[in-house]
Amino acid sequence: MATIEHAGHSYDVDEDGFLTKGMEEWNEGWVEYVKSLEGISDLTDEHWKVINALQDYYKKNGIAPMVRILSKTTGYPLKRIYELFPSGPGKGACKMAGLPKPTGCV
Amino acid sequence: MGYDPQNPMVDRITDIGPPHYEQFLPPVIKKNFGKWLYHEIAQPGVLMHKAESGDECWTVRVGAARLISIEHIREICEIADKHCNGCVRWTTRNNVEFMVDSKAKVQPLLDDLKSRGNKFPVGATGASVSNIVHTQGWVHCHTPATDASGVVKAVMDELFDYFTSMTLPAQVRVALACCLNMCGAVHASDIAILGIHRKPPMIDHDAISGLCELPLAIAACPLGAVKPAKETNSKGEEVKSVKVTAERCMFCGNCYTMCPAMPLADPEGDGIAILVGGKVSNSRSMPKFSKLVIPFLPNNTPRWPETVAAVKNILETYAKHARKYERLGEWAERIGWEKFFELTGIPFTIKSVDDYRLAYDTWRTSTQFKFTSHIK
Numbered sequence: 001m002a003t004i005e006h007a008g009h010s011y012d013v014d015e016d017g018f019l020t021k022g023m024e025e026w027n028e029g030w031v032e033y034v035k036s037l038e039g040i041s042d043l044t045d046e047h048w049k050v051i052n053a054l055q056d057y058y059k060k061n062g063i064a065p066m067v068r069i070l071s072k073t074t075g076y077p078l079k080r081i082y083e084l085f086p087s088g089p090g091k092g093a094c095k096m097a098g099l100p101k102p103t104g105c106v
Numbered sequence: 107m108g109y110d111p112q113n114p115m116v117d118r119i120t121d122i123g124p125p126h127y128e129q130f131l132p133p134v135i136k137k138n139f140g141k142w143l144y145h146e147i148a149q150p151g152v153l154m155h156k157a158e159s160g161d162e163c164w165t166v167r168v169g170a171a172r173l174i175s176i177e178h179i180r181e182i183c184e185i186a187d188k189h190c191n192g193c194v195r196w197t198t199r200n201n202v203e204f205m206v207d208s209k210a211k212v213q214p215l216l217d218d219l220k221s222r223g224n225k226f227p228v229g230a231t232g233a234s235v236s237n238i239v240h241t242q243g244w245v246h247c248h249t250p251a252t253d254a255s256g257v258v259k260a261v262m263d264e265l266f267d268y269f270t271s272m273t274l275p276a277q278v279r280v281a282l283a284c285c286l287n288m289c290g291a292v293h294a295s296d297i298a299i300l301g302i303h304r305k306p307p308m309i310d311h312d313a314i315s316g317l318c319e320l321p322l323a324i325a326a327c328p329l330g331a332v333k334p335a336k337e338t339n340s341k342g343e344e345v346k347s348v349k350v351t352a353e354r355c356m357f358c359g360n361c362y363t364m365c366p367a368m369p370l371a372d373p374e375g376d377g378i379a380i381l382v383g384g385k386v387s388n389s390r391s392m393p394k395f396s397k398l399v400i401p402f403l404p405n406n407t408p409r410w411p412e413t414v415a416a417v418k419n420i421l422e423t424y425a426k427h428a429r430k431y432e433r434l435g436e437w438a439e440r441i442g443w444e445k446f447f448e449l450t451g452i453p454f455t456i457k458s459v460d461d462y463r464l465a466y467d468t469w470r471t472s473t474q475f476k477f478t479s480h481i482k
Contacts, residue, residue, distance in 0.1 A: 020313070021316040022316040039111075062321045086114060100317055103318070103363065
């Protein structure tokens with residue numbers, strides 16, 4: 001496990017760059033930091049809509065939403081989500097939102 | 107331009123799929139595509155396909171370890187360049203096939219393959235033991251209960267004569283999976299080697315709430331043994347975690363697949379189960395699932411002698427008793443499973459009696475059975 005320093009904050013991350021303590025350590029500085037890794041030049045309201053949708057769903061249900069639910073709540077088709085987050089909803093958006101790393105046969 | 111990490115989407119090529127296979131067909135196959143009349147197995151590992159045009163395609167099948175280096179692939183390419191106009195293919199059991207367009211070219215190819223030591227054993231056709239379909243094991247996976255490559259090497263060394271000959275009643279498919287995710291063909295193979303655990307998961311209460319989506323771990327359990335619970339971490343704080351009812355757990359490891367804070371691998375607990383009697387073809391009888399006959403054999407590295415002996419015993423007992431064309435599962439069902447256990451000398455244990463949901467259909471609702479050595 002490693003610790004990342006960014007803009008005066010420190011974050012515990014795993015080898016894939018996901019927050020190991022989850023949303024406990026998450027703040028806006030984390031989003032700024034991940035942005036630079038994920039090839040996103042400008043954070044728009046659309047990005048924030050996805051991040052907020054993920055966080056709200058996670059707080060309420062304890063899991064990340066299925067891709068279909070994310071599309072339905074944000075109104076963005078999967079194609080648009082990939083345009084916003086080139087690494088996709090799991091590796092890109094969930095990482096930025098401070099959700100746990102996706103598991104299973106991925 | 108090379109990849110630019112600052113602008114990952116610039117010059118990015120995507121969704122192009124695999125190249126069309128037609129580009130790589132040998133000329134004789136391209137010419138006679140869809141126009142084959144019949145085929146023959148000339149000798150173990152050598153096939154001849156006859157086309158309507160009178161053309162012949164001779165195929166030499168050789169074993170491969172599946173996990174191979176680029177050097178080895180280059181050597182395969184070198185052989186293909188020398189004998190086969192640069193064309194070569196892999197089979198669905200990870201054997202390698204070299205194709206030539208006349209009988210005269212077969213012997214030089216066989217001689218060349220033979221001159222390279224045991225790198226390219228010719229065989230795996232007809233009623234033989236072909237390659238073992240297997241998985242990652244300790245080479246690359248995080249959920250295995252046994253190794254893949256090591257066990258496969260140990261078993262194939264012992265069964266090598268069956269790879270290079272065609273002396274069995276029918277083909278015997280051996281498969282291995284290192285956990286009961288069963289990647290590959292374990293659930294439908296004549297003889298299946300399966301990695302299993304025998305201890306429940308250990309729960310890391312310090313990490314679980316940050317690392318895991320708890321409802322996923324709970325829903326992953328086929329027996330409802332995982333429940334949400336408030337637990338205490340090493341600092342004495344109360345955290346959201348899960349509790350595993352050990353008496354309900356059958357050690358499948360699904361919860362660890364979903365939740366990294368629930369590991370269950372254990373050197374003494376883990377080992378191998380043997381299943382037999384599966385098939386996928388529709389010839390004669392319908393496809394069958396393989397069934398558990400040996401519940402546990404230890405992980406005895408690096409040669410797994412117990413597993414090798416068990417597989418060999420099952421194979422040779424089948425070879426001795428089955429009729430021509432009869433697959434292992436067909437044989438066991440014809441003679442009755444009680445006779446299968448008697449002939450192979452495998453002790454029947456309670457672990458072979460199904461107790462999962464639809465178990466009732468697998469019990470015997472008949473007075474038809476044979477008295478065997480198991481009935482005292």
